[in-house]
Amino acid sequence: MCGLLGILTPDGSAAEVAPRLGEALHCMRHRGPDEAGTWHDDDLALGFNRLSIIDIAHSHQPLRWGPPENPERYALTFNGEIYNYLELREELAREHGAVFRTEGDSETIVAAFHHWGPGAVERLRGMFAFGVWDTETRELFIARDPFGIKPLFIADAPGGFGFGSEKKSLLEAADLLKLDLGIDARATEHYLVLQYVPEPESLHTGIRRLESGCYAWVRPGEAPRVTRYFKPSFPVVPFAKGKDAAQKRYDEIAAALEDSVAKHMRADVTVGSFLSGGIDSTAIAALAIRHNPDLITFTTGFEREGYSEVDVAAESAEAIGARHVVKIVGPEEFAKSIPEIVWYLDDPVADPALVPLYFVAREARKHVKVVLSGEGADELFGGYTIYREPLSLRPFSALTPGMRRAAARLSDRMPEGKRGKSLLQRGSQRLEERYYGNARSFQDHHLRAVLRDFRPEWTHMDVTAPIYARSEGWDPVARMQHLDLFTWLRGDILVKADKMTMANSLELRVPFLDPEVLAVAEKIPYKQKITRETTKHALRQALEGIVPHHVLHRAKLGFPVPLRHWLRGPELYEWARDQIAESGTDHILDLAAVGKMLEEHRAGVSDHSRRLWTLLTFMVWHGIFVEERITPSIEDHEYPVTL
Known part of the structure; x- marks a missing residue:
């Protein structure tokens, strides 16, 4: 788990660019505090921050590898983990005579690419964003994992082609790349509607994202050629009646998930687990403790009476036999952290759950270097009430x-x-x-009230129509799941998971988001996903005997935030009022209308909490990245290299 940065120059000036990479890398040191490295040839400059998880003493990056006739043909920068790397290494050595000089997973990617070409990405079980430079063909190959667990920002600009794990690293090199740093009005409107900036957009016009499940080829001075390789399918599956047929499906789900957790436990450091008390995180923790009897679980809660998720998580931890750590977050700590959190995000995400996630990640990093989590279960197995x-x-x-x-x-x-x-x-x-999707805070009449330049022709269907086009003929539940895989999951859930854990130099792994788990989830008929009584029916049945009974049929909890209450009281009202008064976004937002929303919410006339949070998060983002009015307090946390 690391941070990568690369600039492919159009004019062979990489040697001049390389010294600046070290400076740009520092802004994402949190992604890899253990070591940093750079490499360049005439055309390409690469930089890397490493968080050492596997083969700690070796596998340094940028990594060179090649066949015996040219052992340094390729240069790699890679962020993520490949969980089936041992099996792939064995196959590559047996079938192709591949020779490896390290014990890590990075060489596996390059060797697979050399022998299998772009098809290698479909053989990788893991989370990844990487770039491979071929010094013979002078061509760059970049790719992202199927689900979008790991980010990859790209900039195709007059000064070259840039790619990086965080947008701020490309902003540091804006002058070299000659980036257009204007604010994308359409992406801003999409953000207000969806609560996140949908891929491939970013709020800066000159920076985009390589979409999840895609790879691209880039030559110096040419535009990237992008290909989508990940095309999940939730086809209409016949409902097989009878207990035996149903139980066979449940057994397949349990076996796939158990295998995924086992592979996600591969590490040369201690692995812990997040635990909210719901079925998803509890399932992961219950399977993980089979491989590590000393498993530590982590949860968070708030200083407000009536929120019981901390107690539920503690009960679950006791039931599976895990040592449990709790982090309680107060409103003052919550508000104080917001500028720092938004800085780590790169683009705003208006999900208040990312704040407690940030704090529980910080607490977890005191004990472990890797955590497992339950993201993705809802999208794969039909877990959302809607x-x-x-x-x-x-x-x-x-x-x-x-x-x-x-x-x-x-x-x-x-x-x-x-x-x-x-x-x-x-x-x-x-x-x-x-x-x-799950986030629907701003409708047209809300947008008209707050946006200076509302464009009714820009709608959510800009984002969703191409995705829906790929699911024609499927049942409606499958179409909703498919849509969420490419919107809510990769735009909100996985962004906050990556950014908030990496902010604390903590690697987060998500065993539900595994190709083998997806393969069994795709075969579940909708009648076994959703019933009138419950969601995730098949998953719940599959987890009988794995998840404690008191959790198995409990509703999803997550890390609920008392935002509505805090924005009405002294906890956040004063902070929100100050943000509106000081914001330099009046050319984009009608700040008087936003102030009126805050007062209506405080008076209890309406519940504007989610819309207010969406606007306030944008104001903080604008204050940091555009106005430079807000300077977050970012600390370089020192952690042991090996835990």
Whole structure:
């Protein structure tokens, strides 16, 4: 788990660029505090910060590897972990005579690329973002893992092609690359609607992201040629009746997950586990403790009465026999940390759950260097409550377009809060129109109230339409899962997981997001995913005997934040009012309208908490990266190299 940076020059000036890489690398030292390195030839300069997890004494980067006739043909920078590297090394040595000089997973990537070409990425079980430079063909190959666990920002600019684990490292090299640093208005509007900036966008016009599940070829002075290799499928699967058929599926799920956790435990350092008390994290921890009886689990909570997730997590830890560590976060600590957290994010993510995640990661890093977590289970196995919506809207599925329009008009005439209004409104829309993920804070009338230049033609369908086009003919639950894989999961869940743990030099691993686990999840009929009583039905059945009974049928908890309460009281109200008053975003946002929202929320007239948080996070981001009005207090934390 590390931070990489590279600049491919169009004019053979990499030797002049290389000294600046060391300076740019320092801004993401948190991703790899153990060591740093640079390398360059005429065309390409590479930089790397390393967090040593596997083969600590070796596997230094940038790494050189090649076949016997040219043992330094390739140069690699790689962020992530390949969990099946031992099996791949054995195959490459046996079938192709590949020779390895280290015991790590990095060489495996280069050898696989040399022998299998771009198809190598489909053989890797793990999380990764990497660049391989071929010194013979003078071509750069970059790739990201299927789910987007590891980030990769790219900039195709007049001064060259840049790629890095964090956007701020490219901003440090903006003058070299001659980047356009204007704010992308469309990406800003998408952020307000979705609560995150959707791939491949970023809020800076000149910087994009290589999308999850994609690779690209780049030659000096040429635009990248991008290919999507990851195309998951949740096809219509026949429902096999009978206990034996159902149990066979459940056994397949349990076996795939157990194998994934076993491989995710591979490390030369101590591995712990996050534990919220819900089924996903508890399943991972319960399987992990089979491989490490001294497993430590971590959770977080808040200084507010009535939130019980800390107690539930402690009960779960006791049930599986893990040592448990709790971090309690107070509102003052919460507010004080926000500028630092937004700086680590690169682009704003308006999910308040990332704040407690930041603090529990900081606590965990005092004890371990790697943690497992339960991200991805909801998207693969149907865990979100909204996935049950197609069941409630089934009577509307036979409506003609004219009947849908009539239902929409009737809904519009009904007063707010009237029973049945929401059902009619949702039932009058096609799935593609009504569902664009779990975060839906700003609708058009909200945007008109706060955006100076609202463009109604920019909608969520800019983002979702191409994704929906790839799932024609699937059942509605499968289409929602597929959409979330490419929106909410990679835009919110995995961004906060990567950024908040890496901010604390902690590696986070997500065993649910494994190709073999996906392969069994894809075969589950929707009737075994969602019932009228529960979500993740098949997963729950598969985990009988693995997850403690008191957790197995409990609703998802996560790390809930008392945001609504805090924004109404002294905890966050004063902070929010100051942010609005001091913000330099008045050319983008109507700050008077935002201030009115805050006062309405404080008075209890409306619950604007999520919309306010979305706006406030953007203001802090703008204050750091555009106005340079806010200077976060970023510390270089010193940790032991080996834990």
